[in-house]
Amino acid sequence: VKLVDRATIEAHDWSLTPGRYVGVAPEEPDEDFDFEEALRAIHIDLQGLNEEAAELAARISRNFAELVA
């Protein structure tokens, strides 16, 4: 538990955000994590899904056009 007096709070511009007084827990460093590789994998998957979505949307439009023709 950490208690602070008003003077300390005033020094922090009256901010009541807990992190201002106790700091934030440092992020666990994961040096093995390859950001670029992870993002690339996501975008490859997205690309495939985007193409599939375009085909499905076209199919839905075609079916609908036949329906109301």
Place this chain on the structure above:
Amino acid sequence: VSTATTEVPIEAFTLGIFDGPHATPKPSDEGPIFLGIKNVTEDGRLDFSEIRHVSENEFPNWTRRVRPQKDDIVFSYEATLHRYARIPEGFVGCLGRRMGLVRPDQDKVDPAFLHYYFLSRIWRTKMEAITINGATVNRIPLTIFPDVLVKLPRLNQQQAIAETLSAYDDLIENNRRRTALLEEAARLLYREWFVRLRFPGHEHVRIIEGIPEG
């Protein structure tokens, strides 16, 4: 629209209707899926967010009656009723408790159409008519299930219906997966730029007490 004029038992459209095991396997951390009612959503999709596994060793014991394969329809017949899902390609698992399986005769019925039919109001009414309301749980008796009379359209019409409906469902599923990927990408970018501070151009910026200068 011309349809079959006579009602025939659902069994006539299937190669078999099967019951699952009446027990629960020992918990296993990995192995084939023990497909329970919780794995089937109300709108007929499979939900693998929580999976109970069967160990590879025990798996043969749990598939003695039937082993689910592509295009089989699995369904719940006790407790939580009216759940129907179509088995996808590559599924490895067995029926869970209170789960039954219909193997469509694909010369007579389109599996995707049958799945939609099982989710329809008309089929649900038929099921409600034969449901046995028990003291603790309700049950659709599998002894009567195969004899339930249905009137299905001809195969080519079934295929046309399923093709039209599945385009919507496939696009919804596609959007679901894209949403998940986009959220993941946004999370990764946020962490890289604002937590690890490796934003574009970070090489030229001094970090003072964990905060970029400027």
